[in-house]
Amino acid sequence: MSSCGAPEQGTALPANIDAGKEVVLNGKVTSGGTPVGGAFVRLLDASGEFTAEVVSSPEGDFRFFAAPGDWTVRALHRTGNGEATVSASGPGLHEVAVSVG
Amino acid sequence: MSREDVLVTAAWAEENLNADGVVFVEVDEDASAYDTGHIPGAVKVDWRQDLQDPVRRDFVDRAGFEKLLSARGIGNDDTVILYGGNNNWFAAYAYWYFKLYGHQSVKLLDGGRKKWELDGRPLEADAVTRAETTYSAKEQDLTLRxxxxxxxxxxxxxxxxxxxxxxxxxxxxxxxxxxxxxQAQVKGHIPTAINVPWSKAANEDGTFKSNDELRELYKEAGLDEGKATVAYCRIGERSSHTWFALRELLGYSDVKNYDGSWTEYGSLVGVPVEVGA
Structure with missing residues (x-):
């Protein structure tokens, strides 16, 4: 049974994922242009409701499997917080960058 | 039962890292976070390897729980402080186990690893060993499950x-x-269920909301305080978090966690399922 815990984050999609079917939100957390690992990255839906949370990889990468729609990505880190929005029209890879500090 | 009986703050935890009879336990789904840095002195419990039956879909039996706690150096009289990643989901799940198997004194670190890290509190990667104990568990308390x-x-x-x-x-x-x-199972929910996402019980930093806020949250969603309650999610760990809020923080007496949750219910043949909000 796979749990609901957040898997390890990175840019390469796991081999069992079909980006033609999944709405994938991919991104990076940075501070002054430098990647921020260990940030708590929260996905909020169009109404601002919490949907999911992952921890950014050492390279600052994160990924969500969402549904079509408007999303907010909010990152928390001991050095500061930040957020960005992304619109996903359908399946495929959607890039979003978040700056904290 | 008061909030202090079941929950400790990060500040309290940092002051009590070396207190006698207090054992910190990090519970995570994968141990990589613990291995790169954990609360000083904390032992680790791996949700998948240590708490699940290796073959059947069930969790470790009484003997398995006794063996695990003995090996980790946890005694029956120790106060166990549980914390972990994922907003304490797996720590809350472990808390529920500790209660199921009758441990006397167990508490959650409010906010778990997230709050600890956001506060910039110390983490260390050193291996932790504690002298083995002879732990004795009780039969599962099925009023909780x-x-x-x-x-x-x-x-x-x-x-x-x-x-x-x-x-x-x-x-x-x-x-x-x-x-x-x-997923194999159908989508939807159990008819007549109210939907109160676990995250509504927590602040952004992972700490629990106040008892007043929690009571209002569930009341507004339609929880009948005069009735027994069954909480569920997909596999039972997010619902452990809500089970903790309802039973341990708010003190509702008859609250069970349905650990089979949607991955079981959504696969059952012939049961009613509702879709839509």
Whole structure:
């Protein structure tokens, strides 16, 4: 049974994922242009409701499997917080960058 | 029961890292976070390897729990402080186990690893060893655990609290949005369940909301305080978080966690399923 815990984050999609079917939100957390690992990255839906949370990889990468729609990505880190929005029209890879500090 | 009996703050934890009779335990789904840095002196419990039956879909039996706690150096009289990643989901799940198997003194670190890290409190990667104990567990307290037939019987009679995200509840998504969506089970929820996502019980930094806020939250969602309650999610760990809020923080007496949750219910043949918000 796979749990609901957040898997390890990175840019390469796991081999069992079909980006033609999944709405994938991919991104990076940075501070002054430098990647921020260990940030708590929260996905909020169009109404601002919490949907999911992952921890950014050492390279600052994160990924969500969402549904079509408007999303907010909010990152928390001991050095500061930040957020960005992304619109996903359908399946495929959607890039979003978040700056904290 | 007061909040202090079941929850400790990060500040309290840091002051009591070396206190006698207090054992910190990090519970995570994978141990990589613990291995790169943990609260000084904390031992680790791996949710998958240590708490699940290796073959059947069930969790470790009484003897397995005794063996695990003995090996980790946890005694029956120790106060166990549980914490972990994922907003304490797996720590809350472990808390529920400790209660099921009758441990006297167990508490959650409010906010878990997230709050600890956001506060910039110390982490260390050193290996932790504690002298082995002879732990003795009780029989499972089944007043805390609901099985599938009870979930079906709860329709229209008990509070059913579905703590998944609104999109999982309505049937738009089959799993949380950080996971791939392909699943064997159908989508939707148990009829008559109210939807109060686990995250509504927590602040952004992972700490629990105040008791007043929590009581208002569940009341507004339609929880009947006069009825027994069954909480569920997808596999039972997010609902442990809500079970903790309802039973341990708010003090409602008859609250069960249905650990089979949607991955079981959504695969059952012949049971009613509702879709939509």
């Amino acid at each position: 609901a099985f599938r037939d009870e979930a079906v019987a709860a329709i229209n009679t008990k509070n059913l609290v579905d703590v998944r995200s609104p999109d999982e509840f309505s049937g738009k998504l089959a799993a949380p949005a950080h996971l791939p969506q392909e």
